[in-house]
Amino acid sequence: MKPYIFLLPMSWYIYLHLINLLTLTLMCFSPNRTLTMALGNQTDHLALLQFKQLISSDPNGILDSWNSSTHFCNWHGIICSPKHQRVTKLKLQGYKLHGSISPFLGNLSHMRFLNLGDNNFNGNIPQELGRLSRLRYLLLLNNSLSGEFPINLTKCSELKRMMLVGNKLIGKIPSQIGYLQKLQHFRMDKNNLSGKIPPSIKNLASLTIFMTSFNNLEGNIPQEICSLTQLKIIAVHANKLSGIFPSCLYNISSLNVISIASNEFSGSLPPNMFHTLPNLQYFSIGGNNFSGHIPTSIANASTLTTLLDIDTNHFVGQVPNLGKLQSLRFLHLAYNNLGDNSKEDLEFLNSLTNCSKLRLLDLTTNNFEGSLQNSIGNLSTSLNRLSFGDNQIYGQIPTELGNLTSLSLLSMEYNNFEGTIPTTFGKFQKIQALILYGNNLSGVIPSIIGNLSQLYALGLDGNMFEGNIPPNIGNCQKLQYLTLSQNNLKGDIPLEIFNISSLTNSLNLSHNSLSGSLPKEVGMLKNIEMIDVSENNLSGDIPGTIGECTSLEYLYMEGNSIRGTIPSSLTSLKGLQRLDLSRNQLSGPIPKFLQNISFLEYFNVSFNMLEGEVPTDGVFGNATQVAIIGNNKLCGGISQLHLPPCLSKGRKHAKHRKFRLIAVIVSVVSFLLILSFIITMYWMRKINLKRNVDSPTIDQLAKVSYQDLHRGTDGFAARNLIGSGSFGSVYRANLVSEDNVVAVKVLNLQKKGAHKSFFVECNALKNIRHRNLVKILTCCSSTDYKGQEFKALVFDYMKNGSLEQWLHPEILNAETPTSLDLSLRLNIIIDVASALHYLHEECEQLVIHCDLKPSNVLLDEDMVAHVSDFGISRLVSSICGNSSTIGIKGSVGYAPPEYGMGSEVSTCGDMYSFGILMLEMLTGRRPTDEVFKDGQNLHNFVAISFPDNLENIFYPHIVSRDAEVTEDGSIENSECLISLFRIGLICSMESPKERMNIVDVTRDLSMIKKTYLTGFRTHN
Structure with missing residues (x-):
């Protein structure tokens, strides 16, 4: 057993030695691998923390997860490579982040995708981003980034998409942009770029989208752009580009979008250009200087689905058959010289009945002649805006036009239409603007107009309409423009018109045969800017309620039989700019208050019966802006008006010098008496000054009793409380003395400063009057039922x-x-x-x-x-x-x-x-x-x-x-x-x-x- 015990630790020792040897061997082949990985992780971690440090606002708390409790690869918006745990994507778009972009992002050397779009980043784009050699997607759109285009970005040779749209970048597109040979999407639109498009763009062989619209680019588009054979979108509209648009671009069959509107391009379009653009869906060249005919090849451009825009150029001739453009939605042909002034000019409209998705058709300001055929009613039921204005179209308006029930705008002005307005127009329940002025339409204005509840503008002037103005126009409660001038209308002005509270822009009833007086209800048009009732048969006085039209800037009443005096209520029209009351029967003086209307720049009262002295200040100080001829009893004024001097008071009393001497003696005696009285009052006031210094007066302001206020508010009941403020509460009250509902502000006199607030507000409001200031009606300074001091202010009630x-x-x-x-x-x-x-x-x-x-x-x-x-x-x-x-x-x-x-x-x-x-x-x-x-x-x-x-x-x-x-x-x-x-x-x-x-x-x-x-x- 002992040898066995001895061999176990010896074997373990040899095993560990072999492991160490193997590790050393591997390190010889890759000595920095582990160290590099550790350092790389630390670098990414620090770079992200530095990025967070420059974020000044994070309203959605997106970066709250960026803390030490979790690994940075698990932070919101961060994606790392599984193998190396290095940052490959940073996606923080649309979180409303504020701040600047940290240059330390340039240390994220493995990053391939950077999206900080739709935030509020400002400052420059760091040049350090040019170190991101693996970067493929750079999306910084819709921020507030400024400065010039960072040239170092052109070192990011792997870039496929660069989207810097919607910033404040300035300077030129650098010629080094050609280094980005793998670039597919290049979007720099909506910035402040200037200079020319560099020829080096030809090196961007993979480019499919090139968008630089809404900048200040100038010069020609370089011919080198035609090397971009994979281009699908070219959008350079709203710049200052000029010259001939490169015709070679019409040979790039991959193009889906050509948008070059609002520049200064010139020349003509090749007749067969649409044959070589089989994928074109969007073609916009409006607002340039193109000329010649519309290419005949457009008749086969069936792929045009979104837009065909050639307006505001110099095209001539007939419009080709467009029937194969069946999916076209928007057709802009306005402001050209199209048409040959022949009855065949409008035949192309028949082909448009095949365009079932058409939403807009604009033919304004061309040379189209002929009449509208009944087939006009077969246009797309989706048609929203239809404009024929300023041509030479004649004949009656087809009743079939009423079939286009989706119309929100129908503009047919300045043509030669005749006959009556079709009753089928009553189907236009979505119509917002009906513009028919400058034609030869006749008959009565049909009552169906009153059924068009969405109507925003009605222009029927310059025709031959007769009869009365239909009262049910008052049903059009969204009207802001109502122009019926230059017709043969008669009768009184319907009171219902003055109930259209939305009528804020203009009411023009001039050059008709309207009779009666201008109703006092005109004061209900509180926000209107222009009223023109000139050249009619109106009589009576100018209603004093005209002063309630406090937004009025232009008032024309000339050429009537209006009598009486110029009302003092005009002093309320602080924004009045032009006032013409000429050729009436007005009498009395020219009110002096008119010289105090600071915006008044034109004043005409010629051929009336006015008398007295002409003011000299304000508009009356400029003879070229004042017309007063035909008023033989006027005098004075500035010398340029060449009026006789007004008779002085001294000349009137020259024969009464004796009485003047007596008057002088009496005056001297009176003066001495008054002087002694003033001196006495001065000393009395000086004695009492300190006593009264903290008690401001509220003289000349009527007062109401505490009992009235207590009764009117039901004892200041909580149900009548409508608000509270710094120094008190506001109640709704019914006061018999004011005969209406009022607002009562009861001061909390326990609050420091409440007494002073009461006197300040009384003294501030008692002498000022303006339609946009709350009106103080009365006040109360008394005691309540408990014997305590009570103060309150009474105002107009605001519903x-x-x-x-x-x-x-x-x-x-x-x-x-x-x-x-x-x-x-x-x-x-x-x-x-x-x-x-x-x-x-x-x-x-x-x-x-x-x-x-x-x-x-x-x-x-x-x-x-x-x-x-x-x-x-x-x-x-x-x-x-x-x-x-x-x-x-x-x-x-x-x-x-x-x-x-x-x-x-x-x-x-x-x-x-x-x-x-x-x-x-x-x-x-x-x-x-x-x-x-x-x-x-x-x-x-x-x-x-x-x-x-x-x-x-x-x-x-x-x-x-x-x-x-x-x-x-x-x-x-x-x-x-x-x-x-x-x-x-x-x-x-x-x-x-x-x-x-x-x-x-x-x-x-x-x-x-x-x-x-x-x-x-x-x-x-």
Whole structure:
């Protein structure tokens, strides 16, 4: 047994020795393998941690798993190779990450796939990424990356897809791009690139997609591009490219998409080009300088399924038969010289009846002549937009056109159509724009128009319609444009028209034979921009309610028989730009208040019976913009008007010098008496000054009793409580003295500052009046039934509550009938801006609100906004940068940063609050949301995604109606959103000096509203 015991440990020793020897032998053949693997893992681990360190915001918590508790290969978005445990894929697209891209990603030497798309990365693309020699996919699309194209990326010789679309890259496409010989997809669209497309592109033999649209590229497309025989998509639209488009590209049979619209290409198209493009589905060359005929070979281009766009060029001749393009959806032929002014011009329309998927047909502004055949009703039932405008088409409108029940736009303006509007148009239940102006249509306007409930614009002007305006047009409650001018319409203007609350752009009834007076109901069009009732037979006075149309910019009433005086209510039209009252029977003076309307740039009252002195300021200071001829009793004015001087008072009393001497003596005696009285009062006031310094007056403001308020609120019952604020509660009340429902703000006098707030708000509101400011009706300063001091303010009741309830109903548990679409949000923003414009620019004494926020913006029954709560406002005489009262004013999140550092209040502070309010309305996020921490705020949240990634920041409920996201991910009406976000960002800049003033804001908002969401061409 002993020898056996001895041999066991000896055998174990020899076994271990052999294992060590074998290990040393293997290390001789691969001495660094284990060490390399260990170091590689550590390098990847550190690189990922460095990447995470530069992420400033991770709203979805995606990187929470990136911690030491798990191996980095198990982190979210990381894929490693099973064998070496090295990072091969980094996929973090669409998580709204903010920050910059770490150069340490260049150390992930095994990485083949990098996708950081649809985030908010900014800064440059690191040159270090050029070290990723195995990288095949680089996807950085839809971020905010800037700087020039990193030349080192051309060292990534294995790259197959490079997608940098939707960033802010500048500079040129480098010639070294030709080194990427395995590249298949190259997308640099939607950046700010300039320069030319390099000829070295010919080396990209594997390229199938080349997209550089929406940049500033210029020069010719190099002929070398024709070496790319596998190319499927070439999209270079919206650049500054010019010259002849390379005809050799028409020989690349693999092409599916040719998109070169909105450049400066010229030349003609080869007649047989579509024979050599058997796979072409999308052909867009609109907005260039192409000329000649449409290639006849297009008749066999049956693969064209998506788009045929040749509009805005110089094509001539007949349109070929397109019947084989059976799957074509969009056909744009507008703005050319197509047609030969012959009756055969429209025969190609018969062939389009085979195109069963056609959704858009635009023939606007060509030379098409002939009449529409009944077969027009056999076009696709999917047809959504049909435009014939500005041609020479004649004859009657076929009744069969009513079969196209999916139409949302029918545009037939400026042709020679005759006859009546077919009653079959009543089938257009989806129609939004019906544009028929500039034809020879006759008969009455059919009552079926009132059944088109989705109608947005109705243009029937420039025809020969007769009879009365059908009252049931008032049923079209979405109308914004109504133009019936230059017809033979007669009778009174239907009152139902003034009940169309959506009528905000224009009401044009000019050049007809309408009679009666302009109804007082015109004041119901509170948000309309233009009213034109000129050249009719209207009589009566100008209704005073016209002053309630507070958005009115253009008012034309010339060529009627209107009498009376120019109403003083016009002083409410602060945005009025053009006013024409000429050729009427107006009398009395020209009101002096008109010279105070700062936007008024044209004024015409020629050939009336006006008298008295002509003002000299404002528009009256420019003789070229004022027309007053034909009023023989006018006098004064500026010298360029060549009016006689007004008779002075001194000349009138020249014969009464004796009485003047007596008057002088009496005046001197009176002056001495008054002077002694003033001196006495001065000393009395000086004695009592300290006693009264903290008790501001609220004179000239009517008061109501505590009993009335107690009765009107049912004893301040909880069921009548509609809100609470810093210094008290607001109740709904019925007051007999006011004869309507009012809002009563009861001050909590136990709260420090409540007394001062009461007096400040009374004194701020008693002398200011504006349609977008809450109106103070009366106040109460008394004692309650317990003998305790009681103070309250009484305002107009706002039926639709506060803006805060509409923006955040889910937080406030508020009930709102519908969400605010973009149109309503824009109108509310304009209302608030108008209120600030009045406070900052138009009051006799500058008013600074100091606490602008959604809860202080109230909405009446027409959704017109009114700014309220002047409890901490300031009446000052300062401009931006000058001071009023030291201390923090306003609410957290809305008060500007300088107030928190002891700066004094200014108009710039109000502009900051306005900017934050705008951003909150557009994003749906409060400035005090929990996500805004660690230095992040609402302004920075928007700035990071502006302007290229609006979909990351705008309030999703806006999308539901006005700003739909299209198939390619872009946002319709993005230009409107960009303009609004820009104003909000500039107003909320940290530095007061960098913020916009209210004058510039109101001007820009007016321009935005004019161009916002038309969606089609209109006639004004």
